[in-house]
Each structure stands twice: as C-alpha cells, then as structure tokens.
Amino acid sequence: MKILAIMGSPRKKGNTYQLTRKVEENMKQLDDVEFEYIFLKDLNLKTCLGCQVCFDKGEDLCPLDDDRAILEEKIHKADGVIFTSPTYVFNVSGLMKNFIDRFGYVCHRPRFFKNAIILTTSGVGTGSDLIMKPFSLALQTWGFNVIESFDIIKNGDPNSKLTTPVKKVNKKVKKTAKKFYGSLRAGRPKASIMSMVFFLFAKKNIKEVNPEFYDYNYWKGHGWLENNADYYYDPETNLVNKGLARLLSKFIGFVM
Structure with a gap:
C-alpha cells in the first residue's frame, strides 16, 4: 500500500x-x-x-x-x-x-x-x-x-x-x-448520492458545449455522456439512490 x-x-x-x-x-x-x-x-x-x-x-x-x-x-x-x-x-x-x-x-x-x-x-x-x-x-x-x-x-x-x-x-x-x-x-470509493448529483449536473452541462471542446471529447471518450452513465464508474448503489440523484440534479439545473 x-x-x-x-x-x-x-x-x-x-x-x-x-x-x-x-x-x-x-x-x-x-x-x-x-x-x-x-x-x-x-x-x-x-x-x-x-x-x-x-x-x-x-x-x-x-x-x-x-x-x-x-x-x-x-x-x-x-x-x-x-x-x-x-x-x-x-x-x-x-x-x-x-x-x-x-x-x-x-x-x-x-x-x-x-x-x-x-x-x-x-x-x-x-x-x-x-x-x-x-x-x-x-x-x-x-x-x-x-x-x-x-x-x-x-x-x-x-x-x-x-x-x-x-x-x-x-x-x-x-x-x-x-x-x-x-x-x-x-478499494475505490463508493459514490454518495451528492457525488452522483454533481456528476449528472456536470454531464448535462458538458453535453451542451461545442463537441469540438476538449472537455466534451474527454467525457465522451470515457463514456460519461452515455444516457445510462450515473457516475464516473459503477457507483455501487441501488436504483432508489440513482433515481434520487437524477431528480436532484434536474432540480438543481432547473433552479440555476
């Protein structure tokens, strides 16, 4: 270690x-x-x-x-x-x-x-x-x-x-x-609900930028822009937490 x-x-x-x-x-x-x-x-x-x-x-x-x-x-x-x-x-x-x-x-x-x-x-x-x-x-x-x-x-x-x-x-x-x-x-940290919320919020913003931007290609290359991507890697959590994270990210996006 x-x-x-x-x-x-x-x-x-x-x-x-x-x-x-x-x-x-x-x-x-x-x-x-x-x-x-x-x-x-x-x-x-x-x-x-x-x-x-x-x-x-x-x-x-x-x-x-x-x-x-x-x-x-x-x-x-x-x-x-x-x-x-x-x-x-x-x-x-x-x-x-x-x-x-x-x-x-x-x-x-x-x-x-x-x-x-x-x-x-x-x-x-x-x-x-x-x-x-x-x-x-x-x-x-x-x-x-x-x-x-x-x-x-x-x-x-x-x-x-x-x-x-x-x-x-x-x-x-x-x-x-x-x-x-x-x-x-x-081992690798499990994703909390809030960390998934921040990921999903960032994912939404990255999807809206010019595809020629470096960030867009970086995210796309890692598969993070796919519709089923809830986190940078398997968050090891249940469907309820995933659903809650998605709702919270949409709420934050709506407020902002």
Whole structure:
C-alpha cells in the first residue's frame, strides 16, 4: 500500500510535516505501508499563467515546462494521498494554492478516483477551519473522496493555551489513520448520492458545449455522456439512490 504525502509548507520539517509523520507512524502500526513525501518547495512547479490552454486544448499543451506531469503520474500510482498545508492569512500556503491552480483542468476532467485526507496546521488558532471547505471541494472535483480533514494549533510558545493538547492530537491522529487505512483496504470509493448529483449536473452541462471542446471529447471518450452513465464508474448503489440523484440534479439545473 503506497501513500503519497503532498507537503504544502515552505518549511521542510515544520508542524505539518510533524503531523503527517504521526499519521505515518500510526498507519505503519496497522500494516506495511509505504510513504512518499513530495515537498512542493523542492518541485519545479511554475506559477500558473491563467492562459486556459489546459482547458481549451489539453494539459499536454501547457506552455510551462515543469514537473506537473511527473507529479500527476505519482498521484495516479499512489493508493491514497495526504494533502497538507499550514494556514497562511486565512488560506492555504502559496505553494499549495499554485499546485491547486496548476491542476485546475482536473476540475473539468476528473481522474483521481481514490481516497484522501487533508491535514492543516495553524500557529494562532484562527484561519485553519476556514480553508477546509474550499480545499476539500477542490479535491472532490478532481475525483478524490476526502474521508477526513482536521487541523491542529501549534503555537511557537510551548506554554501557550492556544496549542492543541498532545493527547487530543494523538487521539485524532490515531482515529484518522485507522479510518484512512480502512478506506484504502476497501478499494475505490463508493459514490454518495451528492457525488452522483454533481456528476449528472456536470454531464448535462458538458453535453451542451461545442463537441469540438476538449472537455466534451474527454467525457465522451470515457463514456460519461452515455444516457445510462450515473457516475464516473459503477457507483455501487441501488436504483432508489440513482433515481434520487437524477431528480436532484434536474432540480438543481432547473433552479440555476
């Protein structure tokens, strides 16, 4: 079992690294788990130009010559992924934000259908809770099933009352590691009703775009535009849930 940890901190041995290491230690107590750490600070990942070439013509034609494709291949080969970032000015780090921007095309063309967790840290006790929702939403549009996300406060002053108690951190880490490991053993995530709703809503929109658009051909090539397609893969759910997802997607389309 291989876990890829994508580290968004400019500090190589900082709080997010220490927290991730705790998760690794707990998971290795459960099984023979291999961890690979990717530090975005050491990666050649250039700043997104916002040129939209990846959207319009495909990511292979991106004018930036860097390590994006190498990183994508590593994500594909991993059984599960851990995304980490410190909280900077009520947001993820600049390194992590650029990483998310560089993979923006995956929001249109999902491909990472596997489990993930999010770990964040904060030094002042505010802000980390605010980044969880957009951070998680971005990963979900890529196909990830975010099974857990949590933050800790690690103030520079060891006597600070802001710092999350060690016992609480250890308890949360142990629970997260066990849940993450269990999800990886279970295999590809089952689709929830809401994830099917979002798929069906996106499918309807893609069907209405110009067939020459890159997104249209990507979806068509995967068979996602077929009338009987309820999800990116077999959602492993019953007809009632499928029917409910279809009704909800139509309602959302009507409202919008």
